[in-house]
Amino acid sequence: MSGHPFYKRRGFINGLSRRSFLLKAGLVTTGILLNSCIRKVKPGSQYKNIKGSIKGPNAKAGHILRDKLPLPVPGSTRRVKTLIIGGGISGLSAARWLKKQGYTDFELLELEDHVGGNSHSRKNDISAYPLGAHYITIVNNEDKLITEFLQDCNVITGFENNLPVYNEYYLCFDPEERLLINGQWQEGIVPDFSLTPSDKAEVKKFFALIDAFKKAKGSDGKYGFDIPVDNSSADENFRVLDGITFKEYLQQQQFTSKYLLWYLNYCCKDDYGQKIDKVSAWAGIHYFASRRGKAANAESNAVLTWPEGNGWLTNRLSETVAGHIRKGSMCYNVSYDEQGRVVANIYNIANNTTSTIVADNVIMATPQFVNQRLFKETITRPIDYQALNYSSWFVANITVKRLPQTKGAGLCWDNVAFDTPSVGYVNAGQQAVSQSNEKKVLTWYLPLCDHEPRIARLAAYTRTYEQWMDIMMPELEYMHPRITDAIENVECWIWGHGMIYPAVNYIWGKNRKAAQQPVKNNVFFAHTDLSGISIFEEAFHQGVRAASQLLAIYDKQANT
Ligand SMILES: Cc1cc2nc3c(=O)[nH]c(=O)nc-3n(C[C@H](O)[C@H](O)[C@H](O)COP(=O)(O)OP(=O)(O)OC[C@H]3O[C@@H](n4cnc5c(N)ncnc54)[C@H](O)[C@@H]3O)c2cc1C
Structure with missing residues (x-):
């Protein structure tokens, strides 16, 4: 083994000065988000027989929020007692908790066409598989x-x-x-x-x-x-x-x-x-x-x-509040009206229409970097948004016809190689009771931590499919020589702001505590970035905490 992480040998930033890279990335962020949703490989590429694409959280939504794209004027207004914005684990957990306490007058909005956030999953003919939490x-x-x-x-x-x-x-x-x-x-x-x-x-x-x-x-x-x-x-x-x-x-x-x-x-x-x-x-x-x-x-x-990773837990949580969820609904602005009620503007992604919801109270189950954009200058909080740091991730779901065997212990659920950049792959089919199919889906995880987060994120958004394969395949070939010939499909998924990371003084600093506090007793916060540690348990508890804060202020009997 060379002792040098594989993907330091190649990669997008190499050969570009930091300045020219940032310029290029700046151009890209005003144009496209992911490089994207299409599979680009050169005609003679060694990967030409491998199918797949690059995807990630809704690129259009991110583009609208970050680049402030013009939207249609809201066509209608309606009233909701309690609005939960964000259908990841924390939002679903908040919703479940409200319902469990007998509080039913709420609606949960999720921008994607599915709930789960980073705990979302998919499936193909071989297996279900996670796209993030597993x-x-x-x-x-x-x-x-x-x-x-x-x-x-x-x-x-x-x-x-x-x-x-x-x-x-x-x-x-x-x-x-x-x-x-x-x-x-x-x-x-x-x-x-x-x-x-x-x-x-x-x-x-x-x-x-x-x-x-x-x-x-x-x-x-x-x-x-x-x-x-x-x-x-x-x-x-x-x-x-x-x-x-x-x-x-x-x-x-x-x-x-x-x-x-x-x-x-x-x-x-x-x-x-x-x-x-x-x-x-x-x-x-x-x-x-x-x-x-x-x-x-x-x-x-x-x-x-589970084969679908924490997507299984997502499904169990969402079943408990099924009738309350509205998908494909992106919140793009949150402010107060003159009566102190919360006004949320919503973009319906499928219909390209906008509407307004006036709510008595809101639980923001969205990350703080999103909240900063939604509140603009209308809702201020005593926190330093810049001090929250998010790690980017690249996840590849790899369908293989067979797995070339190597020396020592056989295939496990979690398979890691010493001194390589990724954290290895999990065998999504490990929990299948019958193991008769030679075909497998392997979920490979690469934290993009070799550059400062912003640079890593921008680089991730601009890489082509072939560049991702160039990063991943040397490591996979090292783990399983000749695996390239056995691969049918590689679905790439990019999490730009995948998870908060607990930098020095974040967990016990003032910022995190301040970010958990409601604004004017009617805007509450639930997201794992308020824990500083992004795991299911923290998301679950953040949801319960925010819902309990809300219930403590509002008489739950009033709306049942
Ligand atoms: C690659 C990766 C692997 C991971 N692996 C594990 C693991 O194995 N185990 C584990 O416990 N945890 C894991 N995690 C951590 C995982 O993030 C948490 O467990 C949990 O899913 C976070 O939930 P959340 O609700 O806090 O956040 P999110 O998942 O970020 O949910 C936020 C939701 O809000 C929605 N949203 C955002 N903006 C808007 C808007 N403007 N309008 C409407 N909706 C909006 C998003 O679409 C999303 O659904 C992993 C994370 C990543 C990125």
Whole structure:
């Protein structure tokens, strides 16, 4: 192995000065968003027999919001008691919570023709597959709200000795994960094969440290690291870790093993889309120390997954509020009228028409960078929007006729190669009960973290299909020599603002707390960027928190 990440060898930015790149990107953002929805390959390309396209969240909508394109004048106005804007996990969770509390006078607007946001999925003839979020772990036993939801959708089927029994169909089937390292696939992702005793000792020391953090509680009696993050101890002994990067912390602890550091970079990329030098030490430790779930029939940290990834959870949540959802409805402006009611302007994407909704109150389940554009100067909040940082992701769903076999452990659900830019691929069909079909869909994840987020995002929007293949295929060929000939189709998906990442001082800083506060007691906020950690559990709790804030202010009896 060269030791150099593969895609540093090629790529769009190489050969372009930073200035000319930004100029080019500037031109592109006023023209198109993704380079896009079409498959561009040169006539003699080695990928010419591979079908596929580049897609992502609705490009037209992003274009309208960012570039302030002119829209038709609103043709109608209607009244709604409560409006939820955004149908990702947080918006759906807010809607479910309102309904569960007997509050039914609400409507949820989603700009896409599907709900789920980053937890959306698709399917082809071979399998369903995720486009973003693909798993959760068994939940912390104190987390009654998610436990109850998982019971409602039969993920938890009962209790034995006070421990939840998880549905065997949804616990990740064996074998779960493998790592290609020093020429061989080993079982598990923590590097082990051919490590020196001193590397192994460092790995052991790190996990001993994490065990201590898992048990540690602050002077307020709370765990130092918990899910949701807002349940974590505010003890300064833990909080201080938010003020330095994870990399600085690891240096202070004198961790130097390249294998351990690779693993920790991999974990941060996997959960935050960034490496150890970009996320806070508090967040880096939280990844490992916050999960303490115990089950009657599974190990701690066991994975729950579905062929469609968290798209399965999206479907269960949306079923609970089905009659309240309006898709293809993009909010493009939110302001107050003279009576202090909330006025939302809505663009119907399919009909190219606009309308106005006047609501008593609104839950914004949209990311803050979107809210900033929707509020313009009419709704002000004491937060610094620029201090919120989002990671971009490239996800490819690869349909293969067969998977060339290699030395060591066989195909697992999660398959990762040491010292490569991606975080590997998951086998979407792992949970299929019958494994008779040789054809598979592999979901390959690449966090775009080698450049500052804005540059990475603009580069992502301008790459062609062939350029993405040039980035991905060397790594896949390294994992599975001759795989190119076995590939039928590659569906590329770009998440420009895929997820918030917990930069230094974000989780415990003033900004995040301020962003959770309602405006004038009738505009509420729910999105994972208010947690700083983008996982299903946080989105779920952000939804419940915002809905509870609303219910605490408004008499829920008034509209039932
Ligand atoms: C590549 C990737 C992989 C991930 N993997 C995992 C994983 O394995 N497990 C996990 O737990 N989490 C994962 N996540 C994190 C995931 O983001 C969260 O779990 C969760 O789905 C976030 O939900 P949300 O509601 O906060 O945000 P979003 O998913 O961002 O939802 C916001 C919604 O608002 C809509 N919207 C935006 N603007 C408007 C507007 N103007 N009008 C109307 N609607 C609008 C959007 O279309 C979207 O549906 C992953 C994320 C990414 C990007």
